[in-house]
Amino acid sequence: MKQELRKEQALEYHSKGRPGKIEVVPTKEAKTQRDLSLAYSPGVAEPCKEIAANIENVYKYTAKGNLVAVISNGTAVLGLGDIGPEAGKPVMEGKGVLFKIFADIDVFDIEINEKDPEKFVQIVKALEPTFGGINLEDIKAPECFYIEKKLRELMKIPVMHDDQHGTAIISAAALLNACEIQKKKLDKARFVVNGAGAAAIACIKLYESLGAKRENIFVYDSKGLIHESRTDLDELKKEFVQKGKNMTLTEGLKDADIFIGLSKGNTLTQDMVKGMAKHPIVFAMANPDPEIGYELAMEARKDLIMATGRSDFPNQVNNVLGFPFIFRGALDVRATQINEAMKLAAVKALAELAKTPVPDIVNIAYNEKNLSFGPTYIIPKPLDPRLLSTVAPAVAKAAIDSGVAQIQITNWEQYAIELNKRLGLDNQIMRILGNKARRDPKRLVFAEADNVKILKAAQIIFDEGVAYPILLGKEKKIRAIAEENNIDIEGLPIIDPQSDETEEKRKEYGDIFFKKRQRRGINQYESFKIMRDRNHFGCMMVETGEADGMISGLTKNYADTIRPAIQIIGTEEGVRKIAGMYLMLTKKGPLFMADTTVNFNPTAEELADITLMVAREVRNFNLVPRIAMLSYSNFGSSDSAEAKLVSKATELVKQRNPSLIVDGEMQVSMAFNKDLLKENYPFTELADKEVNTLIFPNLAAGNVAYNLLKEVGDADAIGPILLGLKKPVHVLQLGSSVRSIINMALVAVVDAQFKSKHLPTEEIVSKSPWWKRFNKASKDEVGKTKVKIVRGVRGREHEF
Numbered sequence: 001m002k003q004e005l006r007k008e009q010a011l012e013y014h015s016k017g018r019p020g021k022i023e024v025v026p027t028k029e030a031k032t033q034r035d036l037s038l039a040y041s042p043g044v045a046e047p048c049k050e051i052a053a054n055i056e057n058v059y060k061y062t063a064k065g066n067l068v069a070v071i072s073n074g075t076a077v078l079g080l081g082d083i084g085p086e087a088g089k090p091v092m093e094g095k096g097v098l099f100k101i102f103a104d105i106d107v108f109d110i111e112i113n114e115k116d117p118e119k120f121v122q123i124v125k126a127l128e129p130t131f132g133g134i135n136l137e138d139i140k141a142p143e144c145f146y147i148e149k150k151l152r153e154l155m156k157i158p159v160m161h162d163d164q165h166g167t168a169i170i171s172a173a174a175l176l177n178a179c180e181i182q183k184k185k186l187d188k189a190r191f192v193v194n195g196a197g198a199a200a201i202a203c204i205k206l207y208e209s210l211g212a213k214r215e216n217i218f219v220y221d222s223k224g225l226i227h228e229s230r231t232d233l234d235e236l237k238k239e240f241v242q243k244g245k246n247m248t249l250t251e252g253l254k255d256a257d258i259f260i261g262l263s264k265g266n267t268l269t270q271d272m273v274k275g276m277a278k279h280p281i282v283f284a285m286a287n288p289d290p291e292i293g294y295e296l297a298m299e300a301r302k303d304l305i306m307a308t309g310r311s312d313f314p315n316q317v318n319n320v321l322g323f324p325f326i327f328r329g330a331l332d333v334r335a336t337q338i339n340e341a342m343k344l345a346a347v348k349a350l351a352e353l354a355k356t357p358v359p360d361i362v363n364i365a366y367n368e369k370n371l372s373f374g375p376t377y378i379i380p381k382p383l384d385p386r387l388l389s390t391v392a393p394a395v396a397k398a399a400i401d402s403g404v405a406q407i408q409i410t411n412w413e414q415y416a417i418e419l420n421k422r423l424g425l426d427n428q429i430m431r432i433l434g435n436k437a438r439r440d441p442k443r444l445v446f447a448e449a450d451n452v453k454i455l456k457a458a459q460i461i462f463d464e465g466v467a468y469p470i471l472l473g474k475e476k477k478i479r480a481i482a483e484e485n486n487i488d489i490e491g492l493p494i495i496d497p498q499s500d501e502t503e504e505k506r507k508e509y510g511d512i513f514f515k516k517r518q519r520r521g522i523n524q525y526e527s528f529k530i531m532r533d534r535n536h537f538g539c540m541m542v543e544t545g546e547a548d549g550m551i552s553g554l555t556k557n558y559a560d561t562i563r564p565a566i567q568i569i570g571t572e573e574g575v576r577k578i579a580g581m582y583l584m585l586t587k588k589g590p591l592f593m594a595d596t597t598v599n600f601n602p603t604a605e606e607l608a609d610i611t612l613m614v615a616r617e618v619r620n621f622n623l624v625p626r627i628a629m630l631s632y633s634n635f636g637s638s639d640s641a642e643a644k645l646v647s648k649a650t651e652l653v654k655q656r657n658p659s660l661i662v663d664g665e666m667q668v669s670m671a672f673n674k675d676l677l678k679e680n681y682p683f684t685e686l687a688d689k690e691v692n693t694l695i696f697p698n699l700a701a702g703n704v705a706y707n708l709l710k711e712v713g714d715a716d717a718i719g720p721i722l723l724g725l726k727k728p729v730h731v732l733q734l735g736s737s738v739r740s741i742i743n744m745a746l747v748a749v750v751d752a753q754f755k756s757k758h759l760p761t762e763e764i765v766s767k768s769p770w771w772k773r774f775n776k777a778s779k780d781e782v783g784k785t786k787v788k789i790v791r792g793v794r795g796r797e798h799e800f
Helices: 005-017 032-037 045-053 055-061 085-103 117-125 143-154 162-182 198-209 251-252 270-274 294-302 324-333 341-351 360-367 387-401 412-423 425-439 452-462 473-483 500-517 526-531 534-543 558-568 604-621 640-658 675-678 699-711 737-754 759-766
Strands: 069-071 104-111 133-136 159-161 191-194 215-220 258-261 279-283 306-307 442-444 467-472 548-552 580-586 589-594 625-631 661-666 693-695 716-723 730-733 776-781 785-791 796-799
Touching: 005 640, 045 055, 069 085, 069 251, 085 104, 085 324, 085 387, 117 143, 133 143, 133 324, 133 412, 143 159, 143 162, 143 198, 159 162, 159 324, 162 258, 162 306, 162 324, 162 341, 162 526, 191 198, 198 215, 198 341, 215 251, 215 776, 251 270, 270 294, 279 294, 294 306, 324 341, 324 580, 341 387, 360 425, 387 412, 387 558, 425 580, 425 737, 442 452, 442 534, 442 737, 452 467, 452 473, 452 737, 467 534, 467 737, 467 796, 500 534, 500 558, 534 548, 534 558, 534 693, 548 737, 558 730, 580 604, 580 699, 589 604, 589 699, 604 625, 604 640, 604 693, 604 737, 640 661, 699 716, 716 730, 730 737
Parallel strands: 069 104, 069 133, 133 159, 191 215, 191 258, 258 279, 279 306, 442 467, 442 548, 548 730, 589 693, 625 661, 625 693
Antiparallel strands: 580 589, 580 716, 776 785, 785 796
């Protein structure tokens, strides 16, 4: 399903809180007067003197070595054209975000109000003392060629115009693999390149470095073939002039082996593709619409390998596969430039990586069962955690071998380890969880739908294909809130448990509830009446299979949400007590904490039960649980009853699941200090492990700890995630943000996928008593069920 991003959401994302997407954060302590004296005057004079004595010391005493400038004049921003430097700033900030999250490179974005190429060059050249590298961005052709060439000549730091070379590097890697599969040789292949801009010219030159022959490359611009008969060609295009017959694009594609599209959407037809040689390769890289749609192209030729710039089709040519890792490698050896050898090294590293077994974490992230090298997987995926430790070392080594590196790396294994530490790999968890949810979206009941945050979240999770929201509350009020806040809820079922329309359903649910609770203080009248409460009604929808999960608690007391779930849904087999867990997204990675919300003073047996439930849930996030059982004591250093309880619980966990990585009792500081742990308690299996799960001895400790992390430690809290219920019911924190609600919805959907024994997703809409009133299901041409939800007069169609 293609995700839909709305104008309102994009504007709110950029404007909410501190405007923009980046900030500067000190890397040294700056709390005391002494700290400030070291950071600035008088202490700062000492590194100044050292740098003055040896200019290379600037890399030792400042951030220059990890700092890249993303520089633009806003003359070719996305597909928007010349919109000016200020209007281009959000793109440059966004590029900075990608540098940081994919390669831990710091960025200042610099927008320059200058179109004269020579003046632009002088401005950027003057910035060389500040930066370790320069990423040129969104500068129009032909000026971009001159600017990059001149800066590379003048500067002794890496300079790269990513719009040119990023696409060239990624597509070249894909091309190598496509040619291997299609059994084509680059030096014999006949190319048709549609587009003659910066990216196209860079692609051609890089393909030639790999073996392609200039005489076999036919280049087209908006006026046709770059041909000797043309009198309107600039110097750059004259390099690619073809002689002989002047052919149309259709004629040029006849028996062509490879089509490279860097022009505009829908310029290639099925007939053109049909006219290509056997086993053709089509890279339709125009964005957002490729030169030919993926389905149309594959329908035209079954022997085709195709790539696009789109994430919703196989073989995405995405620049993020290149620039973060190329600059990382260049910075780490302090390269004076990014040369052809370094680009080719990146090409070959990417191509080889696609041939290696794909980690499960990548399959999950992209809703695939088993990605493997072949026609639909010729290039790695952007979320592959191996990219940094594969591409950056290849680039660094090429810089050393080609003589442009000023630092030598000798221990490459250690370098790869250091690169992975930079990433905080586990913090991709929410992206992976989101994609896992999209694989099989579930029906989620939102019990407090008369709240603007809930409605915003419901709109987003539906638009993104994460879940089918079911809204509980008074329809008139919900629609008024939605209209007032420009939230589109057309097509989403709204159910009012108190309305006359749901009276029969209340009776049905009331009968079920009475049978469950008739000997526990509830009479029949109360059973019917209580179904007017949204939490009870929602839980009953989940219990009867008319929904797959429920989310509540934004405005309700915690107990008021949990109680109906326990009474109606009940606990899993073998579970004596439910527990509450928080997932904390910290700078060091995800941290699971329990019990933080339910059990006040668990016994050793109960603490063991909680630990095993948590371990199972952590595995649902595709992580290996590494568990520290916490106390104020370290491995028997205290003989108090509290310490012994945790020690006993640890023993019970090990007895029930010997393969689990768990130890205790221990202090929290010991759990996170591997060196200290190894020095003092070398016997523990946590000595060389990164702990990701904390089990607290009681509710007070757990609750205080997660709140401290959230409020003081700047960690994002997701939860509480209820453990031990038969079916998913999850509770929001009071006043949760829209982002927190969405994250909780992802957890609920994945939980429902694990626990669900109901209908497969493709039958949900057609057989759900709520959804079939609002939507329709249809069959596609090959007979597979396709769920289609058409939303209101806007006619937006989503397929799940």
